Amino acid sequence: MFRHQGKSRTVKHNLRIATILSFVAGMVNVTGYLAFKQLTTNVTGHFALFIYDLANFNFWKGTIYFLYIFSFLFGSFLSSFLIEFFSETKRLNVFVLPTLIECIVLITIGIISDFIEMRYVNLLICLLLFAMGLQNSFVTKISNAVVRTTHLTGLFTDLGIDLSLLCFPKLESKRKELKTNIKLRVFIIIFFFSGGLTAGFFYSKLDLKLNSLIFAALILIVSLFFDDFRYQVIKRRRKFTQKKTAKKAKIHLLKHNQ
Template sequence: MIHNLKLASLLSFVAGIVNVAGFMAVNRLTTNVTGHFAFFADGVIAQDYAVAGVYLLFILSFLAGAFASNMVMELVATKNLKYIYTIPVLLETGILVCIAFISPEMLLRKANIIACVLLFSMGLQNALVTSVSNAVVRTTHLTGLFTDLGIELSQLFFYRKKEQQQKLRASIFLRTVIIGFFFLGCLTGGFGFFRWGIHILCLAAACLLAGLMYDTLKYRVVVLRRRYLQQF
């Protein structure tokens, strides 16, 4: 639970930054595909297949990110479990840093391509956090979170046993934290974009690296502790 809470806080904050900064930079949704499905359907109905094709590309970019993330984790798992999450995080970090230094003119000219790349990175992140938390945590969009939160809030009135209440309250707290940090990330991304432009994505990348370093350090401490205890 504590691990999921830390993970959710960090990655939902990152997704919030990308959500707002990406939208302000290219005027496209860059963290989820729900809205893109509506635009895709609208394009098909209107027989504007060029527009529909663009939105289909957005959807497939997110899917490709999720696919790539899990493929990498499965491949790394056969070699060294210690680095299973390192490559997806470094890949997402690299993407955000590269986009952070794209000129405003290029952002306007290549808006659709940049949106695809950001959606790919969010697909990476969503698949990563889903795997790490055993499908408990999602961080790139809030629709499912608000659905689960509403269900669990209603269950508080019916599941009255102490263990049930404790489990529900812990889950409600986790979802509330994710929503809160996503909103905080949105505010940070918005204010940061007005001040520094797309460079605000560097903060999101720094957060990812900080989380990776923390996880690596924690792993080493655990290993050293076990070796120390084995000696006695």
């Protein structure tokens, strides 16, 4: 699901990556809000507050919201830059590095919260927004803009449009495609919601606080390793099948020549 791109990418690949990343985003969203009372997976609200502060000449206060927006933007930029750079060199799976950086950010915040007093709250919020910018960028590129996982506004808009189109008989030929899109969007919403519930339970009931982010990172790491393991198994199976087929063809050719 992290490797396939373009024509080789299927609905199953998009469903798998959508469920995992939306669950992680839901965890980050709720953990960030419970810890800092700020949104940490999208910048829509921050942009509105930034404009509000500027309109009231609170430039210094507005700078904080600008940094939030810039952090998300920089995460998106860095993710796309790394993907394009390694696509040209073809040295590794191009989506591994952005995912690992996101994991490092989440784990680091979780670990340092156990040893350091949370004085630099705005810096931590910027780091979480940076991580979500990374995620939103690489999932957009890997799915060719089909999957978005860090916020739900566009998802509910697209879901409403797709549901309305099902009401028109003249679009019967597109019914299968519409149902596939609806299924994908519903899965993302459900898993985002589930991730939020899980984070709320970990943060409040188990009193893990920001350590909840470590579990979100572990989900990503396990998914990466499982995806790579599955890819290697499929690759070796194909090679074995090809060798077996070639061997049979060779034996058949020898018998035919005799």
